[in-house]
Every structure is written in structure tokens, then in C-alpha cells.
Amino acid sequence: MLRSATTWLLVGQRFGIAAITLVIVSFAVFFATELLPGDVAEILLGQAATPEAVAGLRTAMGLDEPAIWRFLSWLAGLASGDLGMSYVNNVSIADMLSGRLANSLRLAGIVTLVCVPVALFLGIASAMWRGSVLDRLVSMLTISVISVPEFMVATLAVLIFAVWLGWLPALSYGVDVDSWGAMLRAYAMPVITLSFVVAAQMIRMTRAAVIETINTPYVEMALLKGASRTRMVLRHALPNALGPIANAVALSLSYLVGGVIIVETVFNYPGVAKLMVDAVSTRDLPLIQSCAMIFCFSYLLLITIADMIAILSNPRLRR
Amino acid sequence: MTEPLVCVRDLRIGATTDSGRKVEIIKGVSFDIAPGEIVALIGESGSGKTTIALSLMGHARPGCAIHGGTIRLGRHDVTGMTERQRAALRGTEVSYIPQSAAAAFNPSKRIMDQVVEITSIHNLMPRAKAEAKARELFRALALPDPDTIGSRYPHQVSGGQLQRLSAAMALIGDPQLVIFDEPTTALDVTTQIEVLRAFRSVMGQGNMAGVYVSHDLAVVAQIADRIIVLRGGVVQEEGTTEQILTAPAHAYTRQLLDAFEPVPHVAAPKTGAQARPILQVDNLCAGYGAIRNGEPAAKILQNVSFRLERGRNLGVIGESGSGKSTLARAIAGILPAYRGNIQLDGAELKPDLAQRSKDQLRRAQIVFQLADTALNPAQSIETILGRPLTFYHGMKGAKRAARVAQLLDMVHLPNALRHRLPSELSGGQKQRVNLARALAADPELILCDEITSALDTVVAAAILDLLKELQRELNLSYMFISHDLSTVEAICDDVLVMLKGRVVEALPAARMSAEAVHPYSRLLISSIPKLDTGWLKGLEQDPELIALFARR
Numbered sequence: 064m065l066r067s068a069t070t071w072l073l074v075g076q077r078f079g080i081a082a083i084t085l086v087i088v089s090f091a092v093f094f095a096t097e098l099l100p101g102d103v104a105e106i107l108l109g110q111a112a113t114p115e116a117v118a119g120l121r122t123a124m125g126l127d128e129p130a131i132w133r134f135l136s137w138l139a140g141l142a143s144g145d146l147g148m149s150y151v152n153n154v155s156i157a158d159m160l161s162g163r164l165a166n167s168l169r170l171a172g173i174v175t176l177v178c179v180p181v182a183l184f185l186g187i188a189s190a191m192w193r194g195s196v197l198d199r200l201v202s203m204l205t206i207s208v209i210s211v212p213e214f215m216v217a218t219l220a221v222l223i224f225a226v227w228l229g230w231l232p233a234l235s236y237g238v239d240v241d242s243w244g245a246m247l248r249a250y251a252m253p254v255i256t257l258s259f260v261v262a263a264q265m266i267r268m269t270r271a272a273v274i275e276t277i278n279t280p281y282v283e284m285a286l287l288k289g290a291s292r293t294r295m296v297l298r299h300a301l302p303n304a305l306g307p308i309a310n311a312v313a314l315s316l317s318y319l320v321g322g323v324i325i326v327e328t329v330f331n332y333p334g335v336a337k338l339m340v341d342a343v344s345t346r347d348l349p350l351i352q353s354c355a356m357i358f359c360f361s362y363l364l365l366i367t368i369a370d371m372i373a374i375l376s377n378p379r380l381r382r
Numbered sequence: 383m384t385e386p387l388v389c390v391r392d393l394r395i396g397a398t399t400d401s402g403r404k405v406e407i408i409k410g411v412s413f414d415i416a417p418g419e420i421v422a423l424i425g426e427s428g429s430g431k432t433t434i435a436l437s438l439m440g441h442a443r444p445g446c447a448i449h450g451g452t453i454r455l456g457r458h459d460v461t462g463m464t465e466r467q468r469a470a471l472r473g474t475e476v477s478y479i480p481q482s483a484a485a486a487f488n489p490s491k492r493i494m495d496q497v498v499e500i501t502s503i504h505n506l507m508p509r510a511k512a513e514a515k516a517r518e519l520f521r522a523l524a525l526p527d528p529d530t531i532g533s534r535y536p537h538q539v540s541g542g543q544l545q546r547l548s549a550a551m552a553l554i555g556d557p558q559l560v561i562f563d564e565p566t567t568a569l570d571v572t573t574q575i576e577v578l579r580a581f582r583s584v585m586g587q588g589n590m591a592g593v594y595v596s597h598d599l600a601v602v603a604q605i606a607d608r609i610i611v612l613r614g615g616v617v618q619e620e621g622t623t624e625q626i627l628t629a630p631a632h633a634y635t636r637q638l639l640d641a642f643e644p645v646p647h648v649a650a651p652k653t654g655a656q657a658r659p660i661l662q663v664d665n666l667c668a669g670y671g672a673i674r675n676g677e678p679a680a681k682i683l684q685n686v687s688f689r690l691e692r693g694r695n696l697g698v699i700g701e702s703g704s705g706k707s708t709l710a711r712a713i714a715g716i717l718p719a720y721r722g723n724i725q726l727d728g729a730e731l732k733p734d735l736a737q738r739s740k741d742q743l744r745r746a747q748i749v750f751q752l753a754d755t756a757l758n759p760a761q762s763i764e765t766i767l768g769r770p771l772t773f774y775h776g777m778k779g780a781k782r783a784a785r786v787a788q789l790l791d792m793v794h795l796p797n798a799l800r801h802r803l804p805s806e807l808s809g810g811q812k813q814r815v816n817l818a819r820a821l822a823a824d825p826e827l828i829l830c831d832e833i834t835s836a837l838d839t840v841v842a843a844a845i846l847d848l849l850k851e852l853q854r855e856l857n858l859s860y861m862f863i864s865h866d867l868s869t870v871e872a873i874c875d876d877v878l879v880m881l882k883g884r885v886v887e888a889l890p891a892a893r894m895s896a897e898a899v900h901p902y903s904r905l906l907i908s909s910i911p912k913l914d915t916g917w918l919k920g921l922e923q924d925p926e927l928i929a930l931f932a933r934r
Contacts, residue, residue: 280485287439288500288551289472302490378490378535 073374081367085360089141092355093134096348103150103346124150137349141356147349156353160335164357167334171319173250174257179312182262186269186308191296193274201266208263217256217329224252234331253330257323261315268311275307276300306373313369317362386414387558387591388438393451395433395442395615408433408615410451417558420585420592422602422623424638425612426838427809431595432481434612435561438593439476440468456558473500477552481564483544487536493547494532500555512554519550522587523580542573546580553584560585562594566601570701570865571909572931578604578918597838599642600911603627604918611635623915641839642913647695647850647873647891658728659689660827660859661713661746666722668712677720682708684883686722690876692826695853695860697874697891699867699906705883706863710829713861714748726827744774747820751832753812757804763790763815764800770822789818792855793848810841814848821852830862834869846872867894867910879903881931902931 104120105112121127140147146156189198208216225233231248276282277300285299324336339354374380395408408430415421423431433446440460442448453460455476460468472478477500480486487496497519498512506512513532520528523546536544545565552560562581566574582605585592596602602609602623609626611618611634619632630636666686671679682705690696698706711717713724715735724731726746732738750756757766767786771777777785787797793814804812813833820828830849834842850873852858864870870877874891879900887900895907905927911917 280480280482281488283443284478284480284486285488285499286469287436287441287472287478289469289474289503290499291469291503294503299488299491303488376490379537 070374070380073380074371077367077370077374081363085363086138088359088363089138089356090134092352092359093137094130096351096355097130099343099346099348099351103348106346107150137352146353149347149350151345151347151350156350159338159350160353160357163333163335163338166332167320167323167336170250170253170257170323170332170334171316173254174261174319175316177254178258178262178265179316181258182265182312182315183269183308185262186266187273187296187301189266190270190273190277190300191292193277198270201270205263205266208259209267211259213256213260214325214329216259217252217326220252220256221329253326253332256326256329257319261318264315265312268315269304269308272304272307272311273300276304279303302376305376306369309369309372310366313365317365320358320361384416387417387419387456388413388415388593389452389454390414390434390438391452391454393434393437393453394449395430395437395446396449397446399445406449406615407446408437411612411615411617412451413610413617413620415559415591415593417591418589419608420594420606422594422596422606422609423612424596424599424602424609426597426840428614429612430615431597431612432563433615435563435593435595436478438559438561439472439478440465441472470504473555473557474504474506475557476559476561477555477557478561479545479548479552479563479565482568483548483565484536484541484568486548487544489536491535492532493534493536493539496536497532497547497551497554500551504555506555516550516554519553519584520547522584523547523550524576525550540573542569542577545569545577549581549584553588553590556588558590560590560592562592562596564596567596567598571911572701572905572928574601574911575909575918575921575923576928581605582918598911599627599638600913600917603913603915604911611638627913627915637840639913641843642868647871647875657691659725660692660727661690661861662723662725663688663713664723664725666709666712666719666724668708668717668719668722670717673720682883683712683719686880686883686885688878688885688888690827690859690861692727692859693853693857694875695862695873697870697877698861698863698880699865699870699877700880701865701906703882704880706865706880707831708883709880710748710831710861710863714746714829716748740774744823745825746827746829747823747825748829748831749816749820749833751835753804753809753816753836756816757812757819759804762801762803763807766804766815767800767818767822770819774823785822789822792821792852793818809837810844813837813841813845817845817848817852821856825858827859827861830860832864835864835866842869843872849873867907870894879906901927905931 102117102121104117104124104126108116108120125133137147144157146160148154149156149159185201189195189201192198221233224231231251273296277296279300282295282299285295290299320335322336323334324340326332327334327337335354335357339351342350342354391412393408393411394406396404396406398404411430411434413421423434425431433443436442437448438453438455438460440453440463448461451461455471458471458475460471463471487493494513494516497516498509501507501512502509507515516532517528520531525531525543525546531539531543531547539547548565565581566577569577578601585605594602594606606623608621609623610620611626611632613634618634619626619630621631626635627639630639664687666683667681668683669678669681673679686709688696698709700706708717712719712733715731715733715738718733718735720733724733726742729742731742731746735743764783764786767789768777768782771782771785786800790797790799795811795814795818799807799811804815807815816833834845837845846869849860853860860873862870862874871891871894877889877891877894878885879887879898879902881902887898887903889897894903898904898907901924905923908921908923
């Protein structure tokens with residue numbers, strides 16, 4: 064299908080807005096971390112530090128420069144790919160992050176591959192046969208899954224599959240993942256736990272979006288043209304529900320990068336979320352900021368992609 | 383006599399309300415339709431006319447179910463069929479033309495895909511043949527660019543065109559019965575004519591039978607052979623169109639016919655030219671969108687001027703998009719005018735609502751078209767009416783309660799309604815509350831924006847009577863906006879005809895039909911359907927005028 068220039072203008076605009084948001088967010092992130100209680104120099108030197116030593120270290124680390132100046136130089140660093148050095152162990156933050164980010168993305172990727180098709184299928188199916196046994200079963204399951212906190216799901220999974228049955232390793236990392244089977248076993252539990260949380264939300268939102276379009280006059284019209292239920296939903300309702308569904312999926316997925324701290328902790332999985340929490344306890348400001356920026360970036364990216372799908376799937380927006 | 387095509391016997395349809403209560407909405411309806419005959423189902427909202435029409439396709443809206451009776455269509459017993467068998471019937475034996483084609487076309491698919499969809503659902507013919515047939519139908523329905531219109535999206539064609547496209551969509555499967563569900567209600571009068579003509583010509587050629595659902599007797603008179611009058615799910619009267627129009631037997635039918643021809647309004651005496659008008663508008667310009675150099679991006683109103691004398695009523699007529707509602711919003715200050723002058727009783731009104739004094743706000747009130755959206759659904763009638771009393775007059779407690787009772791009495795509603803929520807009232811009652819809220823301010827001028835358009839004819843006529851009565855008692859002046867000429871004739875002294883944001887003609891209401899000179903006014907007046915079966919056939923309009931003014 065031909066997309067006109069205005070459509071691409073609209074898409075470009077959306078990207079521009081995302082970029083501006085990112086700058087505003089970076090500002091907020093930087094000054095929010097400034098507000099954290101405790102001083103890096105004091106923490107680094109321990110309780111026995113003399114005030115002179117603390118002052119010396121602060122000067123050496125550049126902490127006594129004005130905040131706005133430090134923000135600008137940090138932003139310039141970010142833009143050129145230089146995330147700075149960790150305060151705590153003087154390692155390049157890019158090095159610290161790269162491995163962890165790869166881990167997080169791998170986990171998120173696997174969960175996405177498992178979750179999105181299942182969630183879309185169940186969401187659409189339960190909307191299609193609204194009020195049926197399948198719909199009620201799915202509704203009941205999603206509500207119970209949403210109501211159970213994820214640490215509970217994670218802990219129970221470990222208790223059942225690792226401790227009682229001994230089928231799966233309790234820790235996901237550190238086991239050899241040289242074969243497909245081993246990898247499947249290593250990732251099974253975190254993926255199941257995360258899928259529970261993420262898929263439930265997606266199913267409910269997909270169902271709601273599809274039901275809303277099913278209730279429109281043009282879907283009734285399709286029914287009155289003799290269309291089957293499947294055709295009605297897949298050909299008429301679904302294309303118009305694409306925008307809201309993409310948004311629901313993006314919102315759920317954005318949780319996978321930054322919001323998985325509990326799962327990472329329970330399964331001792333070295334991802335970005337755990338890195339950030341560790342960084343907070345050591346007041347490693349550059350690391351906290353970089354992690355926060357990664358979370359915001361992935362969130363914005365997902366939402367922007369969802370917006371784009373909404374724009375491209377709506378002929379009224381691509382005049 | 384030939385075997386009837388459709389045979390409905392003792393049809394009963396029940397519905398379950400949101401609160402779980404079961405009600406019967408169709409209470410034993412029976413009728414026949416002969417092959418090639420067009421039967422109209424006439425009735426007000428809630429009479430069950432659409433429900434009956436849909437049941438002929440074996441369809442009941444969610445919450446409704448066919449409880450009893452039989453529907454026979456040709457050789458098929460629709461009531462005894464499975465859903466799958468009914469689906470096979472839809473589009474091939476019986477098809478549907480919806481009330482609002484704009485809502486019934488899928489916004490994300492091209493028109494041609496939707497028009498030929500019936501042929502692919504039922505495997506009637508190959509795609510290329512179906513498209514050729516669709517183009518033929520487009521031609522028969524007098525659609526512009528019949529060869530390319532199919533490749534557009536629904537939002538790219540006008541409302542009248544969409545309505546004709548929906549007819550093409552219904553006719554592509556050569557059905558024996560076509561159901562028209564108020565297909566012209568949402569259209570402007572000048573557009574309606576072309577759509578009705580197109581329907582008439584294709585129905586005449588194909589020897590198809592039709593069911594025409596409508597609340598408008600004049601429209602039905604042009605197209606139906608027989609009329610069935612419904613009320614509350616029961617048939618009141620059945621007869622040929624001529625018979626129903628000229629010799630109605632049932633009291634309710636007579637009431638419907640009477641509501642169609644309202645008592646002509648006796649014009650209020652003209653006060654001298656020296657007297658101060660209650661409202662004077664000079665060169666008013668207003669529009670929407672971002673303001674650059676003091677002018678908005680989309681200019682709607684352009685140099686509108688008029689004067690309304692105290693105690694008289696001004697009608698503003700025009701089709702959708704003519705700027706008549708924008709005019710009311712600009713005078714009320716909701717949409718600040720960017721140029722021009724508004725004077726209320728000789729004193730200048732600031733364009734923006736926020737800069738007007740409380741007393742100025744009190745003296746000019748606006749009543750909106752849809753009481754459903756204008757009344758807060760979470761507040762009781764007493765709270766709704768009490769708010770302006772406290773705001774404008776500082777009334778509280780017993781005094782306020784007494785005034786609320788008075789206001790309800792003025793609009794002929796019982797005092798017991800004060801504790802109800804808007805959702806617990808009927809449409810006509812809600813519109814009365816809407817009016818009472820404006821009266822609470824003790825206004826001198828009321829801007830009525832299409833306040834009878836969403837109401838049934840009989841209810842609307844009662845609201846007009848109420849407006850006249852209130853005017854006599856309270857010395858009010860109305861600015862009455864409507865797309866319906868007969869409503870305007872019934873209540874107004876003077877009329878402004880609007881087109882594309884400009885006033886094209888101003889003249890006395892009583893002599894409107896006879897004396898209008900502007901070609902657009904003439905076109906508009908001649909487009910109003912008359913209670914005469916030969917009206918559409920005999921109607922001749924200048925094609926040049928139509929090309930110039932009607933947006934078909």
C-alpha cells in the first residue's frame with residue numbers, strides 16, 4: 064500500500080517527539096539522582112574518613128562543579144556513546160552494562176517470543192467467543208495471575224520445579240547453556256514467571272480492544288452480509304483494533320527491561336535491573352543514570368513503535 | 383393472489399435490560415410482503431421497527447432474542463434456522479442498508495473490498511466479475527466517478543455517496559428482499575432527494591421487495607407501497623400509502639400526521655425601527671484552529687449580521703456544515719469570535735465568555751441539541767437546576783427548592799422528578815429539564831441549537847408548544863437553530879438562511895416558501911419532502927443549482 068508523504072511526516076514527528084522526551088527525561092533522571100541522600104565520597108572512604116580526604120576526593124571526582132555543568136557534560140557524553148566511569152570501581156560503565164544488557168534483552172526477547180503470540184491468540188479468541196467457557200476460563204486465569212504477586216509465582220516455581228521435583232535448576236545463570244536442552248531448562252522458570260505477569264495484562268487489553276470494535280456498526284454490517292464470526296473478527300474488527308493492541312503490548316513489554324528486579328533476584332539472573340539496585344546501594348551515580356536512561360529509552364522505543372503501528376494501520380491518519 | 387415473499391406471524395421479541403429485567407419489545411406482530419412490494423415500518427423511537435426489520439434477517443441485537451412466532455422468507459423458515467444457515471441467507475436472499483453508512487463502512491478498508499465482500503463470502507462470482515457488477519451498480523445509483531470511487535476509503539467520500547454505496551453493497555448479491563433502516567435520516571435534505579431517487583430507480587428495475595424503516599412519513603410516502611404503523615411493539619394500523627396518508631383510521635396515525643403539519647406561527651408585531659433590539663450582530667467572523675495574525679486556520683463564520691428584536695424569534699436554517707451551530711457558539715461566547723460585534727440589548731458583548739459580566743451571561747442562555755450529553759448523568763434534576771439558581775441568584779435552601787419546583791412546573795414536569803437522575807427520564811423530559819436549566823437564569827434571550835432534532839415528531843411538537851407558551855409568559859426571545867424548515871416555520875418570525883458560513887438570505891418566516899429569492903433558499907425549500915406520494919416523481923430541480931449548492 065502506498066503511504067503518502069504526510070504519513071511519513073507524521074511518523075517523523077512522532078520520532079521527533081520521542082527524541083525531545085528523551086532529553087527531558089535525561090534532565091529528570093540526572094537531577095533525581097542528585098537528590099539521592101548520601102555523598103559518594105563519604106561512602107567510598109568509609110566512616111573513618113577525615114573531612115579533608117572527603118573534600119579532596121570530591122574535587123578529584125569533579126563533584127564540586129555546578130550541577131548544570133555536570134549535567135551538560137554527562138549529556139554530551141551520552142550523545143557520543145560515552146557513559147562515563149563508575150564511581151565505585153573505576154570501570155567503564157559501558158563495559159559493566161554491555162553484558163548485563165545482553166542478558167536482560169535475551170530474557171526479554173524469549174519472553175516476548177513466548178508471550179505475544181499466546182496472549183494475542185487468547186485475547187482475540189476470548190473476544191470472539193465472548194461469554195463462552197473459554198472466555199470465562201481465560202478471564203478467571205488472567206485475573207488470578209494479575210492478583211498474585213510475581214515473587215510468589217517465582218518462589219512457588221522454584222519450590223515445585225527445582226526443590227521438590229528437581230526438574231529444573233534453581234539458578235538460571237552459571238549453568239552451562241551449551242545445548243538447546245540446557246538452555247531451555249535454564250530459562251524455563253524465569254520465562255514462565257515473567258510470561259504470567261506480562262501475558263495476563265496483554266490478554267485483557269487485547270480482549271477489551273477487540274470487543275470494543277466488535278460492538279461497532281461496521282462489524283454488525285459484516286454480520287448482516289453473512290460473514291462468519293471468524294471473518295467478522297479477523298477481517299473487520301482486528302484491523303481497527305490494531306492500534307490499541309499495539310499499545311497494550313508495548314506497555315506490557317516495556318516492563319520486561321526495567322521492572323523485572325524481583326525475578327532477577329529470585330533466580331539470581333544478572334540483568335540490568337539488578338545492576339541498578341546494586342548501584343543505588345553504592346551511590347554509583349553514573350551507573351544509576353545510565354540504567355535509568357536505558358529503561359526510559361526502551362520504553363520510549365516501544366511506545367513509539369506502537370504509535371507508528373497505530374498511524375500506519377489507520378487510513379484516516381495517512382491521507 | 384401470489385404467494386407472499388415474506389410472511390411474519392405473531393412475532394415476539396424479548397430483551398433483557400442491563401439490570402437483568404426481561405421485557406417484551408415486540409408483542410405479537412404479523413404481516414406479509416408480496417414479491418416486489420415495498421413496505422414501510424413507521425413509528426417513533428422504541429416502537430420496535432428496527433428490531434422487526436433485523437429479525438427478518440434472523441438477527442437480534444445483543445440482549446434481544448426472538449421468543450415466539452414464525453418468520454418465513456421465500457422457502458426458508460428463518461426462525462427455525464441455525465445461525466450458520468441464517469448467515470448463508472444474509473446478503474444473498476435478504477440484505478441490509480444501514481441507517482448511518484458512515485458508521486457501517488469499515489474505516490480501514492477500501493470501499494470496493496467492502497462492496498464486493500458479499501460475493502466472496504457466499505462464493506457467488508469471481509472477483510473481477512463482482513467488481514464489474516459493482517461499477518454497474520455505482521452507475522445505476524448515479525455515483526460520481528463510478529470506475530474509481532471503489533478504490534477510495536470511506537472517509538474520502540461524502541455522506542450521501544456513502545449511503546448510495548451502501549445500497550450497492552446490499553444489491554450486489556441480487557437479494558429478493560432489501561431492508562432499508564432509516565437510510566436517509568442522517569442526511570441533509572438536498573442530499574436526501576438524490577439518495578431517495580437512486581433507491582427508487584434501482585428498486586424499480588430489480589423487482590425486489592423492500593422493507594423501509596423510518597419515522598418520517600413524508601419520506602416513506604415517496605417510496606413505499608404499503609405502510610405499517612407501529613407503536614410499543616404492536617401494529618396500530620396497516621394500509622396502502624395513499625390510504626394511510628389520506629384516510630388514517632387509527633388515532634395514533636392521525637397524531638403522527640398532525641405533528642407533521644404544525645400550527646403556523648402568528649408573527650409577533652414588529653416594534654418600531656427605533657426600538658433597541660435584544661440582540662444585534664454585525665459582521666461576525668469566527669472559526670477554529672490555531673490563530674495566526676488574529677485569524678483562525680479554519681474560518682467558519684464570515685461576516686454574519688442580523689438583528690433580533692425583543693419578543694420575536696429568529697430562525698437560522700442551513701445544512702450540516704453551514705455554520706449555524708458555530709453562530710450560536712460565537713454569540714454565547716463559547717467560541718470567541720475573532721472579528722465583528724455582538725450587542726445584547728444595546729450593550730456590547732465581549733467575544734470571550736470569560737470577559738463577560740455575570741449579568742450578561744445570565745441574560746443570554748444556550749440550550750444544546752442533545753440533552754443526553756448536556757445534563758450531567760451523575761447529578762439529580764434538583765442539583766442540575768439548582769446550580770444556575772445559586773450561581774446567578776445566590777439562592778439556597780428552601781428558597782432554591784421552591785424555585786426548582788416552579789421551574790419544573792413551567793416546563794410541565796411533575797415536582798416528583800426532582801430526585802431522579804437524567805437517565806431515568808425519557809428523551810422529551812430530558813429536553814424539558816435542559817430548557818428549565820436555561821430558564822433558571824431568568825434569561826431574556828435563549829439560543830436553541832437544534833433542540834427538537836433528536837426527538838420524535840409528536841414529542842418535538844409538544845416542546846415547540848411549550849416554547850411558545852413560555853414566550854408569552856416570560857417575554858423571551860429565541861434564536862432557533864434548525865435544519866428542519868417546518869420546525870422553524872412553526873415558531874419563528876424571521877429566518878436566516880445560511881450556506882458555508884454566510885447568511886445568503888433573511889426574510890419573514892411566514893412568507894419563506896413563497897418569497898425566497900436566493901437560489902439556495904429555493905433549492906432548500908423545494909427539497910423538503912411533502913406528504914404526497916407523487917412529490918418526488920414530480921419534483922424538478924435545476925441541475926445547475928444542485929451542482930452549485932448541494933454536496934452530494
